[in-house]
Amino acid sequence: MRAVLVGLGAVGARCARQLLSSVLIDELVVVVRHRAPAAGVLASIGSPGSVELVELSPGDFGRSLRGAGVVVLAAPGTATFAREAVDQGVPAVSVADATDEVRLLLGLGTEARDRGAAVVAGAGMAPGLSCLLAAAAAEGMDEVNEVHVATLGTGGPACARRHHAALREMVEEWREGAWERKVASSGRELVWFPDLGGADCYRVERADPLLMVEAFPGLRRATTRAAASRRDRLTSWLPMLRPPHPEGTVGALRVEVRGRRGDKAGTVVLGASGRPALVAGTVAALAAEMAASRLLKPGAGGLASLVATPREALAELSRRGVKAEIFEGVGPAPTE
Amino acid sequence: MTPVAGSGPTNTARPRGASLRLLSRALFAVVLAALAAVVVRLRGTGGTPRHRGGWRELSAEDFVEPVEE
Numbered sequence: 001m002r003a004v005l006v007g008l009g010a011v012g013a014r015c016a017r018q019l020l021s022s023v024l025i026d027e028l029v030v031v032v033r034h035r036a037p038a039a040g041v042l043a044s045i046g047s048p049g050s051v052e053l054v055e056l057s058p059g060d061f062g063r064s065l066r067g068a069g070v071v072v073l074a075a076p077g078t079a080t081f082a083r084e085a086v087d088q089g090v091p092a093v094s095v096a097d098a099t100d101e102v103r104l105l106l107g108l109g110t111e112a113r114d115r116g117a118a119v120v121a122g123a124g125m126a127p128g129l130s131c132l133l134a135a136a137a138a139e140g141m142d143e144v145n146e147v148h149v150a151t152l153g154t155g156g157p158a159c160a161r162r163h164h165a166a167l168r169e170m171v172e173e174w175r176e177g178a179w180e181r182k183v184a185s186s187g188r189e190l191v192w193f194p195d196l197g198g199a200d201c202y203r204v205e206r207a208d209p210l211l212m213v214e215a216f217p218g219l220r221r222a223t224t225r226a227a228a229s230r231r232d233r234l235t236s237w238l239p240m241l242r243p244p245h246p247e248g249t250v251g252a253l254r255v256e257v258r259g260r261r262g263d264k265a266g267t268v269v270l271g272a273s274g275r276p277a278l279v280a281g282t283v284a285a286l287a288a289e290m291a292a293s294r295l296l297k298p299g300a301g302g303l304a305s306l307v308a309t310p311r312e313a314l315a316e317l318s319r320r321g322v323k324a325e326i327f328e329g330v331g332p333a334p335t336e
Numbered sequence: 337m338t339p340v341a342g343s344g345p346t347n348t349a350r351p352r353g354a355s356l357r358l359l360s361r362a363l364f365a366v367v368l369a370a371l372a373a374v375v376v377r378l379r380g381t382g383g384t385p386r387h388r389g390g391w392r393e394l395s396a397e398d399f400v401e402p403v404e405e
Contacts, residue, residue, distance in 0.1 A: 194391040271391060315399040326398070329389005 001292055002027040004068045004090075006056070007075025008038045010156025010247050011095055011124065014281025015074055015288070017045050018320070024289050029064045031056050033075075065090055070292035072123075072284055076158050079104050082119055089115040091291035095124040095284050097162060099172065102127070102207035102302075106214065109300035119300035123287040124280035126151045126224070126253055127208045129272060129317070131303040132283070133255040133324060134212060135310035137268035141259035144216040148258075149208040150191040150201045152227040153251020155277030160244035167228055167236035169205035174213050174222035185233045189225060193252035194271040194325040201225035202233065211302030251276040254327075269327035282322050286313065 003025045005016055012030075019025045029052045032038040042051055054060050061081060065071065071085040073094040079101040082092040086108050094105055105121035112119045122128050130149045138144045154160045171182045182203050191201045202225055209222035228236075235241060252273040259266060272279065287303060290296050290313070296306040307313050314324045 270394075311399045314394065315396070318394070318399075324394045325391040326394055327389060327391055 001025055001069035002029065002067055003288060003292065004029045004031060004061075004064050004071045006031045006061075006071070006073045006078050006081060008032050008041050009075065009158050010277035011159070011280045011284065012072075012074035013041050013045065014278050015072055015095075015284045016042070016051075016281075018282055018285030019072070019288065020045065020050065022285070022289055024292060025069075026050060028052070029054055029068070031061060031064060070288045072288045074281075074284060076162065077101070082108060086112050086115060086117060086119060089117050091117045091119070091288075091294075091296070093120040093123045093284055093287045093291055095122070095128065095280055097122055097124060097127055097206050097208075098166075099205060099207045099210055102210055106210075106300045113299040116294075116298045118291045118294075118296035118298055118306055120287045120291060120296065120303060120306060121300055122207055122211055122302050123284045125155070125251070125276045125283065126206065127211050127302050128283045128287070129279060129322065130208055130224075130253055130255050131211055131215065131305075132307065132310050132313050132317070133253070133270040133272070134257055135215065135304040135307065136314055136324070137255065137257035137270050138216060138259065138304075139311065140268065141257070141261050141266065144219060144257060144259040146221040146256075146258040147209075147212040147216065147219065147223075148221075148256040149206075149212075149224040150189070150193070150226065150254045150256075151224075151251065151276075152191075152193050152196055152199050152201075152253075153276050154244075154248040155251075155275070155280055156247050157244040159276060159280075160248065161240065163204070163226060163228075164232070164236060164240055166204035166206055166226065167202070167232060171203045171205050172209065173203070174209045174219060176220055185228065185236060187223075187225070191225065191227070191254055192327070193227075193254050193273065194327075195273040196250065196252045199227040201227050204228075207302075211304060214301050215304035247275065247277055250274060251279075253279075271325050271327065272322060273325075274322060279322050282317060282320050286316060286320070 031054045033056050035055050065088050071092045079096050085092040102121045108119050134147050154163045167185045171184050172179045185202045187203045192198050204226040206224045208224040212222040254271040256269045
Protein backbone atom coordinates (compact mmCIF):
# COMPACT_ATOMS: atom_id res chain seq x y z
CA MET A 1 0.00 0.00 0.00
CA ARG A 2 1.11 3.55 -0.73
CA ALA A 3 1.02 6.23 1.99
CA VAL A 4 1.44 9.97 1.51
CA LEU A 5 3.14 11.97 4.25
CA VAL A 6 3.03 15.78 4.21
CA GLY A 7 5.83 17.33 6.26
CA LEU A 8 9.13 15.92 7.44
CA GLY A 9 9.78 17.84 10.65
CA ALA A 10 10.41 16.22 14.03
CA VAL A 11 6.99 14.49 14.04
CA GLY A 12 6.93 13.74 10.30
CA ALA A 13 10.36 12.07 10.38
CA ARG A 14 9.31 9.81 13.28
CA CYS A 15 6.06 9.00 11.52
CA ALA A 16 7.94 8.20 8.28
CA ARG A 17 10.23 5.80 10.14
CA GLN A 18 7.25 4.04 11.72
CA LEU A 19 5.35 3.81 8.43
CA LEU A 20 8.35 2.39 6.61
CA SER A 21 8.74 -0.31 9.25
CA SER A 22 5.08 -1.29 8.90
CA VAL A 23 4.20 -4.42 6.94
CA LEU A 24 1.16 -2.59 5.57
CA ILE A 25 3.02 0.26 3.83
CA ASP A 26 5.40 -0.63 1.01
CA GLU A 27 5.67 2.77 -0.64
CA LEU A 28 5.88 6.21 0.96
CA VAL A 29 5.50 9.53 -0.85
CA VAL A 30 6.86 12.39 1.25
CA VAL A 31 5.56 15.84 0.31
CA VAL A 32 7.72 18.70 1.61
CA ARG A 33 8.06 22.46 1.16
CA HIS A 34 11.83 22.36 0.58
CA ARG A 35 13.44 19.34 -0.99
CA ALA A 36 17.09 19.83 0.10
CA PRO A 37 16.81 19.53 3.92
CA ALA A 38 14.20 16.76 3.59
CA ALA A 39 16.51 14.67 1.42
CA GLY A 40 19.06 14.61 4.25
CA VAL A 41 16.44 13.56 6.79
CA LEU A 42 15.13 10.81 4.51
CA ALA A 43 18.66 9.53 3.92
CA SER A 44 19.03 9.08 7.68
CA ILE A 45 15.74 7.15 7.80
CA GLY A 46 16.89 4.74 5.11
CA SER A 47 14.73 2.40 3.02
CA PRO A 48 15.92 3.62 -0.39
CA GLY A 49 13.70 2.76 -3.33
CA SER A 50 10.48 2.78 -1.35
CA VAL A 51 10.45 6.53 -0.69
CA GLU A 52 9.62 9.28 -3.15
CA LEU A 53 10.23 12.93 -2.32
CA VAL A 54 7.86 15.51 -3.83
CA GLU A 55 7.99 19.29 -3.46
CA LEU A 56 4.70 20.74 -2.21
CA SER A 57 2.39 22.17 -4.86
CA PRO A 58 -1.40 21.72 -5.21
CA GLY A 59 -1.12 19.83 -8.53
CA ASP A 60 1.58 17.47 -7.31
CA PHE A 61 -0.35 16.74 -4.14
CA GLY A 62 -3.42 15.69 -6.14
CA ARG A 63 -1.24 13.42 -8.32
CA SER A 64 0.44 11.89 -5.24
CA LEU A 65 -2.97 10.99 -3.84
CA ARG A 66 -3.93 8.75 -6.75
CA GLY A 67 -3.93 5.16 -5.56
CA ALA A 68 -2.83 6.13 -2.04
CA GLY A 69 -4.20 4.19 0.92
CA VAL A 70 -3.78 6.96 3.48
CA VAL A 71 -2.53 10.56 3.89
CA VAL A 72 -0.74 11.82 6.99
CA LEU A 73 -0.65 15.60 7.43
CA ALA A 74 2.29 16.26 9.74
CA ALA A 75 3.02 19.91 8.98
CA PRO A 76 1.29 23.00 10.36
CA GLY A 77 -1.38 24.59 8.17
CA THR A 78 -1.91 21.53 5.97
CA ALA A 79 -5.36 20.55 7.23
CA THR A 80 -6.85 21.98 4.01
CA PHE A 81 -5.26 19.08 2.07
CA ALA A 82 -7.62 16.72 3.92
CA ARG A 83 -10.50 17.93 1.73
CA GLU A 84 -8.64 16.85 -1.41
CA ALA A 85 -7.97 13.45 0.18
CA VAL A 86 -11.62 12.97 1.17
CA ASP A 87 -12.73 13.95 -2.36
CA GLN A 88 -10.71 10.98 -3.61
CA GLY A 89 -11.96 8.70 -0.80
CA VAL A 90 -8.51 8.52 0.83
CA PRO A 91 -8.45 8.47 4.66
CA ALA A 92 -6.58 11.43 6.18
CA VAL A 93 -4.74 11.69 9.50
CA SER A 94 -3.72 15.11 10.79
CA VAL A 95 -1.50 15.94 13.76
CA ALA A 96 -2.97 19.47 13.97
CA ASP A 97 -3.75 20.68 17.48
CA ALA A 98 -5.06 24.20 16.81
CA THR A 99 -8.81 24.53 17.27
CA ASP A 100 -9.45 26.24 13.90
CA GLU A 101 -7.61 23.52 11.97
CA VAL A 102 -9.39 20.75 13.87
CA ARG A 103 -12.75 22.44 13.33
CA LEU A 104 -11.99 22.52 9.59
CA LEU A 105 -11.25 18.78 9.66
CA LEU A 106 -14.41 18.01 11.64
CA GLY A 107 -16.36 19.88 8.95
CA LEU A 108 -15.45 17.10 6.50
CA GLY A 109 -17.39 14.56 8.58
CA THR A 110 -20.46 14.10 6.37
CA GLU A 111 -18.45 13.79 3.16
CA ALA A 112 -15.99 11.39 4.81
CA ARG A 113 -18.85 9.19 6.07
CA ASP A 114 -20.44 9.16 2.62
CA ARG A 115 -17.16 8.00 1.08
CA GLY A 116 -16.45 5.51 3.86
CA ALA A 117 -13.17 7.16 4.83
CA ALA A 118 -11.92 8.36 8.20
CA VAL A 119 -10.53 11.84 8.84
CA VAL A 120 -8.55 11.78 12.08
CA ALA A 121 -8.38 15.27 13.58
CA GLY A 122 -5.53 15.43 16.06
CA ALA A 123 -3.32 12.35 16.00
CA GLY A 124 -0.35 13.58 18.00
CA MET A 125 0.37 13.63 21.70
CA ALA A 126 -2.42 16.05 22.65
CA PRO A 127 -4.80 15.76 21.01
CA GLY A 128 -4.18 12.20 19.90
CA LEU A 129 -2.78 10.06 22.68
CA SER A 130 -4.86 12.20 25.06
CA CYS A 131 -8.02 11.07 23.21
CA LEU A 132 -7.03 7.40 23.39
CA LEU A 133 -6.26 7.65 27.11
CA ALA A 134 -9.57 9.42 27.78
CA ALA A 135 -11.48 6.77 25.80
CA ALA A 136 -9.71 3.96 27.67
CA ALA A 137 -10.43 5.60 31.04
CA ALA A 138 -14.07 6.14 30.07
CA GLU A 139 -14.62 2.48 29.20
CA GLY A 140 -15.09 1.59 32.85
CA MET A 141 -17.68 4.32 33.39
CA ASP A 142 -21.41 4.53 32.70
CA GLU A 143 -21.31 8.30 32.42
CA VAL A 144 -18.36 10.62 31.69
CA ASN A 145 -18.71 14.04 33.30
CA GLU A 146 -15.32 15.71 33.01
CA VAL A 147 -12.11 15.34 31.00
CA HIS A 148 -9.03 17.40 31.87
CA VAL A 149 -5.88 17.20 29.75
CA ALA A 150 -2.46 18.57 30.68
CA THR A 151 0.86 18.38 28.85
CA LEU A 152 4.48 19.13 29.60
CA GLY A 153 7.09 19.81 26.93
CA THR A 154 7.16 20.35 23.18
CA GLY A 155 8.36 18.41 20.15
CA GLY A 156 10.05 20.08 17.19
CA PRO A 157 10.28 23.78 16.27
CA ALA A 158 6.74 23.89 14.81
CA CYS A 159 5.38 22.45 18.05
CA ALA A 160 7.35 25.01 20.11
CA ARG A 161 5.93 27.84 17.98
CA ARG A 162 2.40 26.50 18.48
CA HIS A 163 2.98 26.27 22.24
CA HIS A 164 4.16 29.91 22.19
CA ALA A 165 1.03 31.01 20.28
CA ALA A 166 -1.28 28.81 22.36
CA LEU A 167 -0.28 30.75 25.49
CA ARG A 168 -1.67 34.03 24.10
CA GLU A 169 -4.69 33.02 21.99
CA MET A 170 -8.18 32.99 23.51
CA VAL A 171 -9.12 29.63 25.00
CA GLU A 172 -12.47 27.89 24.75
CA GLU A 173 -13.46 25.65 27.66
CA TRP A 174 -16.52 23.44 27.90
CA ARG A 175 -18.53 24.15 31.06
CA GLU A 176 -22.00 22.85 31.80
CA GLY A 177 -22.88 22.27 28.16
CA ALA A 178 -21.60 25.55 26.71
CA TRP A 179 -18.35 27.03 25.47
CA GLU A 180 -16.78 29.67 27.70
CA ARG A 181 -13.99 31.93 26.52
CA LYS A 182 -11.04 32.21 28.86
CA VAL A 183 -7.76 34.08 28.79
CA ALA A 184 -4.80 31.91 27.81
CA SER A 185 -1.99 31.51 30.37
CA SER A 186 -4.52 31.83 33.21
CA GLY A 187 -5.91 29.21 35.61
CA ARG A 188 -2.72 27.91 37.18
CA GLU A 189 -2.96 24.31 38.33
CA LEU A 190 -0.29 22.06 39.79
CA VAL A 191 -0.31 18.86 37.74
CA TRP A 192 1.57 15.64 38.53
CA PHE A 193 3.01 14.03 35.42
CA PRO A 194 4.33 10.48 35.11
CA ASP A 195 8.12 10.29 35.59
CA LEU A 196 8.59 14.08 35.60
CA GLY A 197 6.75 15.12 38.78
CA GLY A 198 4.74 18.29 39.40
CA ALA A 199 4.56 21.32 37.13
CA ASP A 200 2.40 24.43 37.04
CA CYS A 201 0.05 24.28 34.06
CA TYR A 202 -2.01 27.04 32.46
CA ARG A 203 -4.88 27.26 29.98
CA VAL A 204 -3.80 27.02 26.34
CA GLU A 205 -5.56 27.17 22.99
CA ARG A 206 -5.68 23.53 21.91
CA ALA A 207 -8.33 21.29 20.38
CA ASP A 208 -8.60 18.65 23.12
CA PRO A 209 -11.87 19.99 24.62
CA LEU A 210 -13.49 20.21 21.17
CA LEU A 211 -12.65 16.57 20.40
CA MET A 212 -13.64 15.36 23.88
CA VAL A 213 -17.06 17.02 23.59
CA GLU A 214 -17.55 15.27 20.22
CA ALA A 215 -16.51 11.93 21.71
CA PHE A 216 -18.40 12.00 25.00
CA PRO A 217 -21.99 13.25 24.72
CA GLY A 218 -23.23 14.63 28.02
CA LEU A 219 -19.79 15.86 29.05
CA ARG A 220 -20.06 18.70 31.59
CA ARG A 221 -16.51 20.01 31.64
CA ALA A 222 -13.52 19.72 29.32
CA THR A 223 -10.29 21.65 29.76
CA THR A 224 -6.74 21.55 28.47
CA ARG A 225 -3.61 23.00 30.02
CA ALA A 226 0.10 23.03 29.32
CA ALA A 227 3.10 23.52 31.56
CA ALA A 228 4.74 26.91 31.10
CA SER A 229 7.44 28.90 32.84
CA ARG A 230 7.12 32.53 33.93
CA ARG A 231 9.23 33.53 30.93
CA ASP A 232 6.96 31.58 28.55
CA ARG A 233 3.90 33.41 29.85
CA LEU A 234 5.53 36.82 30.06
CA THR A 235 6.88 36.71 26.51
CA SER A 236 3.97 34.90 24.85
CA TRP A 237 2.66 38.14 23.31
CA LEU A 238 6.05 38.86 21.71
CA PRO A 239 7.60 37.10 18.73
CA MET A 240 9.79 34.20 19.89
CA LEU A 241 12.95 35.79 21.27
CA ARG A 242 15.22 33.07 19.94
CA PRO A 243 14.72 30.23 17.44
CA PRO A 244 13.25 27.11 19.05
CA HIS A 245 15.42 24.05 19.70
CA PRO A 246 15.52 21.37 16.98
CA GLU A 247 13.69 19.14 19.44
CA GLY A 248 12.48 19.39 23.02
CA THR A 249 13.48 17.02 25.79
CA VAL A 250 11.27 14.45 27.49
CA GLY A 251 7.67 15.57 27.90
CA ALA A 252 4.59 14.09 29.49
CA LEU A 253 0.83 13.91 29.27
CA ARG A 254 -1.84 13.52 31.93
CA VAL A 255 -5.52 12.88 31.30
CA GLU A 256 -8.02 12.97 34.15
CA VAL A 257 -11.48 11.53 33.50
CA ARG A 258 -14.24 11.95 36.06
CA GLY A 259 -17.52 10.13 35.80
CA ARG A 260 -19.95 7.71 37.39
CA ARG A 261 -20.29 3.97 37.48
CA GLY A 262 -23.67 3.03 38.88
CA ASP A 263 -24.19 5.24 41.93
CA LYS A 264 -20.50 5.79 42.54
CA ALA A 265 -18.51 8.76 41.30
CA GLY A 266 -14.99 7.94 40.23
CA THR A 267 -11.85 9.43 38.74
CA VAL A 268 -9.32 7.70 36.50
CA VAL A 269 -6.00 9.41 35.79
CA LEU A 270 -3.91 8.10 32.92
CA GLY A 271 -0.68 9.48 31.50
CA ALA A 272 2.40 8.84 29.46
CA SER A 273 5.87 10.29 29.10
CA GLY A 274 8.43 10.45 26.32
CA ARG A 275 9.80 12.75 23.67
CA PRO A 276 6.67 14.54 22.39
CA ALA A 277 7.72 14.35 18.72
CA LEU A 278 8.40 10.62 19.04
CA VAL A 279 5.09 10.00 20.80
CA ALA A 280 3.19 12.12 18.24
CA GLY A 281 4.90 10.40 15.28
CA THR A 282 4.11 6.96 16.69
CA VAL A 283 0.45 7.83 17.36
CA ALA A 284 0.09 9.36 13.87
CA ALA A 285 1.62 6.27 12.22
CA LEU A 286 -0.65 3.91 14.18
CA ALA A 287 -3.70 6.04 13.31
CA ALA A 288 -2.64 5.99 9.65
CA GLU A 289 -2.27 2.21 9.64
CA MET A 290 -5.68 1.80 11.31
CA ALA A 291 -7.29 4.24 8.87
CA ALA A 292 -5.71 2.52 5.87
CA SER A 293 -6.94 -0.87 7.13
CA ARG A 294 -10.42 0.65 7.59
CA LEU A 295 -10.28 -0.15 11.32
CA LEU A 296 -11.49 3.36 12.20
CA LYS A 297 -15.12 4.40 12.03
CA PRO A 298 -15.85 6.44 8.87
CA GLY A 299 -16.29 10.15 9.48
CA ALA A 300 -14.25 12.94 11.02
CA GLY A 301 -13.24 13.11 14.67
CA GLY A 302 -10.57 12.55 17.22
CA LEU A 303 -9.21 9.13 18.10
CA ALA A 304 -11.66 8.88 21.03
CA SER A 305 -14.53 9.03 18.53
CA LEU A 306 -13.09 6.91 15.73
CA VAL A 307 -11.24 4.10 17.52
CA ALA A 308 -13.64 1.34 18.58
CA THR A 309 -11.12 -0.41 20.86
CA PRO A 310 -8.92 2.20 22.55
CA ARG A 311 -7.29 -0.32 24.90
CA GLU A 312 -6.10 -2.38 21.94
CA ALA A 313 -4.66 0.78 20.39
CA LEU A 314 -2.88 1.57 23.68
CA ALA A 315 -1.52 -1.99 23.80
CA GLU A 316 -0.12 -1.57 20.28
CA LEU A 317 1.41 1.80 21.23
CA SER A 318 2.97 0.10 24.26
CA ARG A 319 4.59 -2.47 21.95
CA ARG A 320 5.99 0.45 19.95
CA GLY A 321 7.48 2.07 23.05
CA VAL A 322 4.78 4.56 24.07
CA LYS A 323 3.80 3.27 27.50
CA ALA A 324 0.58 4.42 29.11
CA GLU A 325 0.56 4.74 32.90
CA ILE A 326 -2.14 5.00 35.53
CA PHE A 327 -2.00 7.12 38.68
CA GLU A 328 -2.87 5.10 41.75
CA GLY A 329 -3.33 7.02 44.96
CA VAL A 330 -4.72 10.37 45.94
CA GLY A 331 -3.72 13.95 45.24
CA PRO A 332 -2.05 16.34 47.66
CA ALA A 333 -2.46 15.15 51.25
CA PRO A 334 -4.06 17.50 53.79
CA THR A 335 -1.52 19.58 55.72
CA GLU A 336 -0.64 17.94 59.03
CA MET B 337 18.25 97.76 53.67
CA THR B 338 14.66 96.95 54.34
CA PRO B 339 13.58 93.73 52.72
CA VAL B 340 10.68 94.11 50.32
CA ALA B 341 8.05 91.41 50.28
CA GLY B 342 8.49 89.11 47.32
CA SER B 343 11.92 90.37 46.30
CA GLY B 344 14.00 87.85 48.27
CA PRO B 345 14.37 84.10 47.72
CA THR B 346 11.22 82.38 48.95
CA ASN B 347 11.85 79.40 51.21
CA THR B 348 9.44 76.78 49.81
CA ALA B 349 11.75 73.83 50.61
CA ARG B 350 10.74 71.37 53.34
CA PRO B 351 12.67 71.94 56.55
CA ARG B 352 15.71 69.68 56.83
CA GLY B 353 14.26 67.87 59.86
CA ALA B 354 11.02 67.00 58.02
CA SER B 355 12.91 65.52 55.02
CA LEU B 356 15.01 63.36 57.30
CA ARG B 357 11.90 62.19 59.11
CA LEU B 358 10.27 61.24 55.78
CA LEU B 359 13.39 59.39 54.67
CA SER B 360 13.68 57.49 57.92
CA ARG B 361 9.99 56.50 57.75
CA ALA B 362 10.41 55.24 54.17
CA LEU B 363 13.50 53.27 55.20
CA PHE B 364 11.64 51.85 58.18
CA ALA B 365 8.75 50.75 55.90
CA VAL B 366 11.16 49.08 53.47
CA VAL B 367 12.99 47.25 56.27
CA LEU B 368 9.67 46.17 57.81
CA ALA B 369 8.44 44.83 54.44
CA ALA B 370 11.70 42.96 53.90
CA LEU B 371 11.47 41.43 57.39
CA ALA B 372 7.88 40.35 56.77
CA ALA B 373 8.91 38.80 53.44
CA VAL B 374 11.79 36.93 55.09
CA VAL B 375 9.48 35.60 57.83
CA VAL B 376 6.87 34.46 55.29
CA ARG B 377 9.56 32.93 53.07
CA LEU B 378 11.19 31.04 55.97
CA ARG B 379 7.93 29.83 57.49
CA GLY B 380 6.62 28.51 54.16
CA THR B 381 7.66 24.94 53.41
CA GLY B 382 8.01 25.71 49.69
CA GLY B 383 8.17 23.14 46.93
CA THR B 384 5.19 21.12 45.87
CA PRO B 385 2.49 19.76 48.15
CA ARG B 386 2.87 16.22 49.43
CA HIS B 387 0.84 13.53 47.76
CA ARG B 388 0.27 9.81 48.15
CA GLY B 389 0.41 7.20 45.43
CA GLY B 390 2.26 7.06 42.19
CA TRP B 391 2.25 6.08 38.56
CA ARG B 392 2.15 2.47 37.40
CA GLU B 393 2.68 1.32 33.84
CA LEU B 394 -0.46 -0.26 32.38
CA SER B 395 -0.02 -4.01 32.17
CA ALA B 396 -1.41 -6.58 29.75
CA GLU B 397 -4.38 -7.16 32.11
CA ASP B 398 -5.25 -3.46 31.99
CA PHE B 399 -5.53 -3.69 28.22
CA VAL B 400 -8.06 -6.52 28.56
CA GLU B 401 -10.25 -5.18 31.38
CA PRO B 402 -11.44 -1.57 31.54
CA VAL B 403 -8.90 0.49 33.48
CA GLU B 404 -10.07 1.44 36.94
CA GLU B 405 -8.50 3.37 39.73
